[in-house]
Amino acid sequence: MxxxxxxxxxxELYFTVEQHIQQALKENVAVISHRSGAFQEIFSFTVKQVKEMLGVPEDYHVVFTGSATEVWERLAQDCIAQKSAHFVNGSFSERFHAFAEAWGHQTQKIEKPLGEGFSEEDFKIDVDVDLISITQNETSTGVQFPVEDIYKIREENPEALITVDAVSSIPYLEIDFTKIDSLYFSVQKGMGCPAGLGVWIFNEKCVDRAKTLKAEGRLMGGYHDMFTLLKNASKNMTPATPNAIAIYTLGKVCEDMIRRxxxxxxxxxxxxxxxxxxxxxxxxxxxxxxxxxxxxxxxxxxxxxxxxxxxxxxxxxxxxxxxxxxxxxxxxxxxxxxxxxxxxxxxxxxxxxxxxxxxx
Amino acid sequence: MxxxxxxxxxxELYFTVEQHIQQALKENVAVISHRSGAFQEIFSFTVKQVKEMLGVPEDYHVVFTGSATEVWERLAQDCIAQKSAHFVNGSFSERFHAFAEAWGHQTQKIEKPLGEGFSEEDFKIDVDVDLISITQNETSTGVQFPVEDIYKIREENPEALITVDAVSSIPYLEIDFTKIDSLYFSVQKGMGCPAGLGVWIFNEKCVDRAKTLKAEGRLMGGYHDMFTLLKNASKNMTPATPNAIAIYTLGKVCEDMIRRxxxxxxxxxxxxxxxxxxxxxxxxxxxxxxxxxxxxxxxxxxxxxxxxxxxxxxxxxxxxxxxxxxxxxxxxxxxxxxxxxxxxxxxxxxxxxxxxxxxx
CATH class of the missing domain: 3.90.1150.10 (Aspartate Aminotransferase, domain 1)
Structure with missing residues (x-):
């Protein structure tokens, strides 16, 4: 059965995935150099499809990581100056909070019992917070964070970076990117692609934060920091040899969904x-x-x-x-x-x- | 043509890779939970094959990362206490050196012009070095580091951790693991598998180093640190949802090579x-x-x-x-x-x- x-x-894999993987193998996608024109075309195609599918503004960046878990590390490393606020009501929102603490940042934890969401009286962000983490869909509890609430938080906190975990709500989620600064997801949930790829979308305000931290000598680590990701992405490339089949497949599935x-x-x-x-x-x-x-x-x-x-x-x-x-x-x-x-x-x-x- | x-x-992909990927899709490898028994069997099978293929002692750990590049970050994060020594004669050996510096470690750089190897008079490691990095095969220049030379360095430096970059020499490389502490490679070179997976092999001495750093409160970051990797590997699992097709395919290719x-x-x-x-x-x-x-x-x-x-x-x-x-x-x-x-x-x-x- x-x-x-x-x-x-x-x-479940999206119903077209198997044929895209066959085609990728036929086209030697796993074998071509990730510094070649053929790979640059795949990268640029996939970025274009992701942007079109989700309505991402032209001036937002799209980069690829190993997983959404990795994006937590990049955010903690590149985007928190002083203190981050975390809406925590399940395992995944808690885990990013733990990453921020592991990087030595101060944190404000706004917590609810499992199965409960947040309401307007919870939206009290400390004045010294410079990054706000919202898990739009808590995969562990099935609680969602309505986008209207995210927009309210934006209005009340125009300066802090707002980053949205959309791991289990993309591509269903429709969000106005101009009201957030960063969003990330994995491909093995709603996109129905094999796991092993994270997608991180962010704006120039995030880049400016990373630049400040770098200028202050506070950026640590060399693996996939924002500047390495961006420098490569500007050439339609990745820092290390990527899972090219996954990037190819994601682009094709986005195209299929846009067509549908x-x-x-x-x-x-x-x-x-x-x-x-x-x-x-x-x-x-x-x-x-x-x-x-x-x-x-x-x-x-x-x-x-x-x-x-x-x-x-x-x-x-x-x-x-x-x-x-x-x-x-x-x-x-x-x-x-x-x-x-x-x-x-x-x-x-x-x-x-x-x-x-x-x-x- | x-x-x-x-x-x-x-x-080039190994000639059996395409059929293994087909079989993985047929067996729903991309869809099964990475917390399930079915995934644990795949993980444990692949670890067993890697160990048999390369003659890795039973008590060495095998974990999976996104790439060999990621292993540099883990080593810099988990295994350097004070100062690392790097034999640098090309882009890849230089890049790990740069990672160690980015993590704020002191380094000793033993450098040769591109195309040249190291000889015995270069093996002068500073007394305060606690990790020695050797690139067994510099992919950028085609220079190899003979294993006998690695063994000599081991003899003269019994305490420091020795870590070997074998990215472009596995599975050809035959090495006595008891004379090194850590070795890593990517699967898209000699193993002929699609990119997107790194393999990191290390012994208990590396774990002890990480434990010391942790006890001193010096470990930073939450993504794939050694303890998260080990805790999951002890259950035949990975910290985040993995590229399961890649782990499956690697195990099967190792099995094919062992059979050959x-x-x-x-x-x-x-x-x-x-x-x-x-x-x-x-x-x-x-x-x-x-x-x-x-x-x-x-x-x-x-x-x-x-x-x-x-x-x-x-x-x-x-x-x-x-x-x-x-x-x-x-x-x-x-x-x-x-x-x-x-x-x-x-x-x-x-x-x-x-x-x-x-x-x-």
């Missing part, structure tokens, strides 16, 4: 999430893990299994039917399941999922 | 390099870029084109015949060509190469 991975990441139309991809995601949430709400043994609707994720749907029934049992029941989902994260492992709602998963699979959940 | 990439990196027999792979490399060097020595317009035979690389063969003839012309002539080679590196770009002699390139291709060079 064909298995469908509705796991929170990595998830982003608004269709987004409305399908809305539709699928509505179906599943409706089934959860109507089920006597299930509940929303995220109670407040406003902050309930559209891309990672987390279900609470009520006492008396077993989350493991639900997972096993779906698995027998060919649908793999994720356990709850950390302390919620035993009582929750997490289900990806990425563009890689068709409506038909969601119909099947919802039927099965209703019958459970 | 089929093109053969005899470039210094990335080079490493001594056959090595003797074929010797044979091919002898053929090519003989043709160079006999050609009136060509010369060895590395004059001293003892330090002439077997895996990256660099040819000097004498005045009156043009290196670019040689490259174009070979390219028309389907053989792609690399330019000289940096200042040698106009007068040298570099030709990989990796196991991914067959004897038949080398026969053709040598015939063409003789006729040039």
């Amino acid at each position: 064909k298995k469908f991975h509705l796991t929170a990441g990595p998830s 139309e982003m608004k269709i991809i987004r409305s399908e995601s809305d539709y699928k999430s509505s179906l599943l949430y409706a089934a959860v709400g109507a089920h006597k043994d299930l509940d929303y893990a995220v109670k407040e609707e406003r902050v309930r994720s559209k891309t990672v749907i987390v279900i609470e299994v009520k006492e008396g029934r077993d989350a493991k049992d639900l997972m096993a029941y779906l698995s027998v039917q060919g649908l793999e989902v994720s356990t709850g994260y950390g302390p919620k492992k035993a009582t929750q399941v997490r289900i990806a709602n990425f563009p890689t998963i068709s409506k038909e699979v969601y119909f099947r999922l919802v039927d099965l959940i209703e019958a459970w | 089929k093109k053969f990439h005899l470039t210094a990196g990335p080079s 027999e490493m001594k056959i792979i090595r003797s074929e490399s010797d044979y091919k390099s002898s053929l090519l060097y003989a043709a160079v020595g006999a050609h009136k317009d060509l010369d060895y870029a590395v004059k001293e035979e003892r330090v002439r690389s077997k895996t990256v063969i660099v040819i000097e084109v004498k005045e009156g003839r043009d290196a670019k012309d040689l490259m174009a002539y070979l390219s028309v015949q389907g053989l792609e080679v690399s330019t000289g590196y940096g200042p040698k770009k106009a007068t040298q060509v570099r030709i990989a002699n990796f196991p991914t390139i067959s004897k038949e291709v080398y026969f053709r190469l040598v015939d063409l060079i003789e006729a040039w």
Whole structure:
């Protein structure tokens, strides 16, 4: 039986990925030099597609890293002058906070219990904060940070850099880049590409911060710092020999999605999430893990299994039917399941999922 | 016409790579969770194959990074207490030296002009050096560091950590790991795998160094530090979602090479390099870029084109015949060509190469 991975990441590959990898092998993409014109064309094509797909302004930079995890390190290294503020309500937002501390920065931690989002009274940023980290979609809990709230934070903090973790919400997320300074994601979630590539988008204000730190002699480390990334990107290149097949595949998948139309991809995601949430709400043994609707994720749907029934049992029941989902994260492992709602998963699979959940 | 990439990196894929990638896609390797048993099996298989292929002692650790470039950063971060010594005779040995300086370490630089190797009188390491970096094969110049010389340095410096850059000599290189503390390579050179994966092998002495630095509060940064890598590797896992197809493919290629027999792979490399060097020595317009035979690389063969003839012309002539080679590196770009002699390139291709060079 064909298995469908509705796991929170990595998830199902986008349906065109396999043929793009075949084509990449045929075109010798893994073999050409990363200092050659042929590679520069691939790099520049992928950057162009990413920008078009997400509506990134022309003057924002796009660079590639090994993972989104690596971007935390770059931000901590290049973009925090003094103190960073972190909205923490799950494992991933906490982990960037830990990176900032490991780099010796002061931090302000604005924390909520797992499953809760932030509201306007939480938006009190200390005056000496110069970078604000927002996890737009907490993959561990299925809580989202509405973009309107990000814009409010921007208005109240015009100076600090705002950086957005969009690991599990791209390409669904529609955001006005002019109201943020940096955004990053991995390709193995909503883009449905094999893991091993992170995408970091940032503006000149971030570069200026890094320049200041460099001028003050405070930048440390030589691996993929912002200047090495930018110097190479300006030539459509990467600092070290890259995973060229991954960059090629990402560009092609972006092109496929643009062709399909982003608004269709987004409305399908809305539709699928509505179906599943409706089934959860109507089920006597299930509940929303995220109670407040406003902050309930559209891309990672987390279900609470009520006492008396077993989350493991639900997972096993779906698995027998060919649908793999994720356990709850950390302390919620035993009582929750997490289900990806990425563009890689068709409506038909969601119909099947919802039927099965209703019958459970 | 089929093109053969005899470039210094990335080079031709190993002939089994394409089928391994197909199989990985079929087995959903890119989709399974990196916290699952299925991934743990792949990780543990690949580590076992790497160890068997290279004769790595059981008690040495094997971890995966994004590239060999990343390993420089880990070494600078985790393994230098005070001062590092660097044998520098090309771009890559120089770059690790630059990383160590960027991390604020003191360094001793033992430098030779491009194309020259080191001899016993160069082995004078300062008493306060606690890490010694040796580039076993300088990809930029085709100069090798004989293993006997490494062993001599070990004898004279029993305390300092010795780390070996074997980026362009694995799997040809045969080395006694008990006489070094750390070795690293990328998979896109001699292993003939797609780029995007580094392999770092190290012993407990390196771990002890990192522990000391940590205890002194001197370790900075949270991305892939040695403890995060080790903690995950002990469970056959990686810190972040990995390029699982690359780890899978590397394990399978190691298995293929072991089946073929490493001594056959090595003797074929010797044979091919002898053929090519003989043709160079006999050609009136060509010369060895590395004059001293003892330090002439077997895996990256660099040819000097004498005045009156043009290196670019040689490259174009070979390219028309389907053989792609690399330019000289940096200042040698106009007068040298570099030709990989990796196991991914067959004897038949080398026969053709040598015939063409003789006729040039």
